Amino acid sequence: MRLSTPVLVFITAFLLAACLPGPPILAQESAPASAQAPDAQAASAYTPKFHGDPARSDSEAAALGYIRVVMRAEVGFNKHYGHFALTLAQLVHSGTFTQRMLNPDRGDYTVGYKGKKDNFMLTLTPKNLDPQHRSFYVENDGKIHADETKAADGDSPVVETHHF
Numbered sequence: 001m002r003l004s005t006p007v008l009v010f011i012t013a014f015l016l017a018a019c020l021p022g023p024p025i026l027a028q029e030s031a032p033a034s035a036q037a038p039d040a041q042a043a044s045a046y047t048p049k050f051h052g053d054p055a056r057s058d059s060e061a062a063a064l065g066y067i068r069v070v071m072r073a074e075v076g077f078n079k080h081y082g083h084f085a086l087t088l089a090q091l092v093h094s095g096t097f098t099q100r101m102l103n104p105d106r107g108d109y110t111v112g113y114k115g116k117k118d119n120f121m122l123t124l125t126p127k128n129l130d131p132q133h134r135s136f137y138v139e140n141d142g143k144i145h146a147d148e149t150k151a152a153d154g155d156s157p158v159v160e161t162h163h164f
Contacts, residue, residue, distance in 0.1 A: 069095065073097035075095075085120065112125065130148065134147060144159055
């Protein structure tokens with residue numbers, strides 16, 4: 001009587017597993033997250049999304065992404081109409097700015113916008129101001145300002161510059 005190759009492989013694996021000391025590998029449990037070394041917990045800190053990312057947290061990365069979308073939409077709007085948008089609603093379908101982005105509640109941040117024909121001002125203010133949730137400010141000059149102690153303004157440090 002001749003056994004097929006898959007049956008022989010199964011029997012061999014079963015016999016090897018039976019001969020190994022200790023519990024089966026599948027029955028072992030990993031250590032709970034709270035029992036992990038401090039280095040493993042530190043590794044779960046914010047990871048930059050791209051080279052030169054100025055964000056300090058995922059919330060800041062999302063806020064800065066929103067700012068970049070608004071700035072690109074403003075540049076396209078200004079090229080098309082010859083002036084900046086007076087309201088965020090005018091930016092809908094300009095670039096990648098969508099209707100959903102009109103909501104001023106952006107998770108951990110609240111959006112403020114003031115538009116004039118020759119300029120615009122966008123602010124993102126965190127609900128809780130701390131080093132990982134800085135406030136942001138940008139105008140049509142493409143400079144994104146941030147501040148971790150107060151509402152950001154034109155005098156706050158520049159964290160990113162865009163040339164349109």
